[in-house]
Amino acid sequence: MTDQRPGYGEEKEKASKRQFNNALAISAIIGIIIAAALKYAQGDSGSIFTASPDTMSISPALAIGLTILVLAGFIVFPVLGLFRMDELERGHNVNASALAGLYGITAFPAWHLLSLGGLLPAPTAVGLFLIIFCGGFLSYLFLKYRH
Amino acid sequence: MKNRLKVLRAERDWSQAELAGRLDVSRQAVNAIETGKYDPSLPLAFKIGRLFSQPIEEIFDDEFDGE
Numbered sequence: 001m002t003d004q005r006p007g008y009g010e011e012k013e014k015a016s017k018r019q020f021n022n023a024l025a026i027s028a029i030i031g032i033i034i035a036a037a038l039k040y041a042q043g044d045s046g047s048i049f050t051a052s053p054d055t056m057s058i059s060p061a062l063a064i065g066l067t068i069l070v071l072a073g074f075i076v077f078p079v080l081g082l083f084r085m086d087e088l089e090r091g092h093n094v095n096a097s098a099l100a101g102l103y104g105i106t107a108f109p110a111w112h113l114l115s116l117g118g119l120l121p122a123p124t125a126v127g128l129f130l131i132i133f134c135g136g137f138l139s140y141l142f143l144k145y146r147h
Numbered sequence: 148m149k150n151r152l153k154v155l156r157a158e159r160d161w162s163q164a165e166l167a168g169r170l171d172v173s174r175q176a177v178n179a180i181e182t183g184k185y186d187p188s189l190p191l192a193f194k195i196g197r198l199f200s201q202p203i204e205e206i207f208d209d210e211f212d213g214e
Contacts, residue, residue, distance in 0.1 A: 009161065009168030016173070086172035087188050088179055 023081060030073045034066050092143045100136025107131045149208040153181045155199045170194055 041058045111123040167174040179185035196203045
């Protein structure tokens, strides 16, 4: 902050944007690696969202490797990112994550009750995941662009 | 909360990105503060004060009328 060179801030802002784009690219690469590995292991039916243990199986080593990538993509990477982003962005992310958790703990009993009443099929893990993930993402977009 | 950030920035002929870089925040954060959509944390407010060599209350106005 003591640096008075003209353009000092612009340079830092550009470097920060570059870092963000790199992080996004690494996330995309992790996703592509997981999808490609499943496809390679199982052919056309290889999708983490539609696969069931009855119809699809992968080797233990591949399972452990992909699980590590999933943990990195969904926990380690985002948490590290929280420490690097500015306070406004961090606020959006933390609030969206809190809302996503709320959707999760509400979705199961609500869906289960509706299924008991015959209005919906029984809750599924993938369905709950999608509600939490999409709900969290939409909440983030709302918080970011609501003004 | 009102503030004079835009004026102070303009006096130095800085873009929002320039100020953002000097404050270690995003350009969106600077824009949100300038337009009054976001109130900065106390540490960031102090940082802004130090950058412009002015006390916080000279930059930010909480519109408290003393009642």
